[in-house]
Amino acid sequence: MELKDKIDLNNLPQHVAIIMDGNGRWAKQQGKPRVFGHKNGVQSVREVTEAGAEMGIKYMTLYAFSTENWNRPKYEVTALMTLLVSTIRKEIATLNKNSIQLKTIGNIEMLPKAAQNELLEAIESTKNNSRMTLILALSYSSKSEIIDAVKTITKNAVNGKIKIQDINEESLTNALYTREFPDPELMIRTSGEKRISNFLLWQLAYSELYFTPVFWPDFRKNHFYEAILNYQNRERRFGMTSEQIDRTKS
Ligand code: FPP
Numbered sequence: 001m002e003l004k005d006k007i008d009l010n011n012l013p014q015h016v017a018i019i020m021d022g023n024g025r026w027a028k029q030q031g032k033p034r035v036f037g038h039k040n041g042v043q044s045v046r047e048v049t050e051a052g053a054e055m056g057i058k059y060m061t062l063y064a065f066s067t068e069n070w071n072r073p074k075y076e077v078t079a080l081m082t083l084l085v086s087t088i089r090k091e092i093a094t095l096n097k098n099s100i101q102l103k104t105i106g107n108i109e110m111l112p113k114a115a116q117n118e119l120l121e122a123i124e125s126t127k128n129n130s131r132m133t134l135i136l137a138l139s140y141s142s143k144s145e146i147i148d149a150v151k152t153i154t155k156n157a158v159n160g161k162i163k164i165q166d167i168n169e170e171s172l173t174n175a176l177y178t179r180e181f182p183d184p185e186l187m188i189r190t191s192g193e194k195r196i197s198n199f200l201l202w203q204l205a206y207s208e209l210y211f212t213p214v215f216w217p218d219f220r221k222n223h224f225y226e227a228i229l230n231y232q233n234r235e236r237r238f239g240m241t242s243e244q245i246d247r248t249k250s
Contacts, residue, residue, distance in 0.1 A: 003225040007055060011232050013185035015059035016052060017200055017207070020044065022191025022215030035079040040217035042087050051221040053098055053132040055228070059181050060134050063199050067107065067141035081111065084138070085118045092122050099131035105177040106140030135181065142201040149175035178203055186231045188224075190216045208234050 023037030030036075045062065052060045065080060072080075088102075095102055102122045109116070119138075152175040156162040162171065173179065183203045189195070192213040196204065210227045212219075237245055 003222050003229065004055075007225060007228055008232055009056060012056055012228065013208075013231060014057070015061070015182050015184040015186075016057055016227075017061040017063070017184035017187045017204070018048065019063045019187070019189040019193075019197060019199055020216040020219075021189055021193055023217055025191065026215035026217045034076055035083075037215075037217055038080055038083055042083065044216050044219040045087070046091075047221050048219065048224050049100065049132075049134055050098070051224045053100055058132055059184075060132060061105070061137055061178075061181075061184065061200070062134070063137045063140065063197075065106075065138045065140070066198060067110075067139055067144060068198065070110070070139070081115050085115050088118045088122050092125055095122070095126050095134070096129065099129040100126065101129040101133045102126045103133055103135045103181075104138050105135055105145070106138045107144065108138060110139040133181065135178075137199070140177075140199070142198045145177050146172075146202060148177075172202070176202065183207065185236070186210060186227065188212065188227045190214050190219055206236070206238055208236065 020041060023041045024034040025037070026040070027034050027037030048062075049060065064084065069080070070077060102119075104119055104123070108119065111119070119136075149172055153162065153167060153171055157164055157167070178200070183205070184200065184207050187196075187200070187204055187207045188210045190212055192211070194211050208231050210230055212223060212227065214223050235242060235245060
């Protein structure tokens with residue numbers, strides 16, 4: 001029996017978030033420059049997108065570039081931006097063919113104009129697709145996102161649009177960049193690092209975390225299936241006891 005066939009399609013996470021890590025180390029292992037790792041990481045992006053859409057996952061968020069990544073050497077930042085533009089341009093047709101909608105979260109105005117334009121075009125061109133939403137986190141920082149949300153809420157409170165006593169989890173959730181997406185049930189990080197690295201801090205509050213030693217450029221469909229199967233073997237209790245969970249199931 002293949003790994004894929006072991007997956008229970010009635011118990012899929014709706015939303016999977018991925019920290020694509022290890023491109024640089026993968027390249028170094030082969031005596032190649034870091035950018036070689038990023039280029040090879042694009043094939044892994046294709047594989048997980050296809051695997052997710054095929055099995056029926058509705059949302060997938062990929063951490064493609066963090067706010068902290070702006071501090072990398074200039075040539076690496078430029079190479080990543082160029083890769084982003086060329087990949088999106090090449091993949092728009094495939095996204096449309098597979099009815100995948102593209103979205104972004106993060107401080108997109110920080111990206112070079114060419115990348116912004118390419119993204120806007122892809123978002124517009126795929127906006128009616130409904131099979132899966134692929135969300136690219138670009139120039140993204142979860143702490144900045146939360147600060148922006150607090151600013152929005154404060155402004156609304158000062159203007160009398162919301163009462164302080166009415167501020168709750170829902171108001172903050174609705175002020176985040178991710179307001180239109182459900183929280184991820186599963187977060188995958190590759191390359192053996194076990195950190196969240198300023199990624200979806202609020203949204204991952206109850207997510208299952210899955211860490212694999214595989215470097216991102218080596219991550220293939222079967223690795224994704226393994227992560228889904230691992231998720232399906234976990235019991236999600238949300239602070240309740242096992243007995244309470246069993247009762248809600250029956
Ligand atoms: C982390 O590896 C990876 C990145 C910062 C960039 C991810 C980008 C891609 C996979 C390519 C383009 C993506 C899209 C969506 C078109 P690292 O450089 O931190 O690796 P290291 O930890 O081994 O140094």
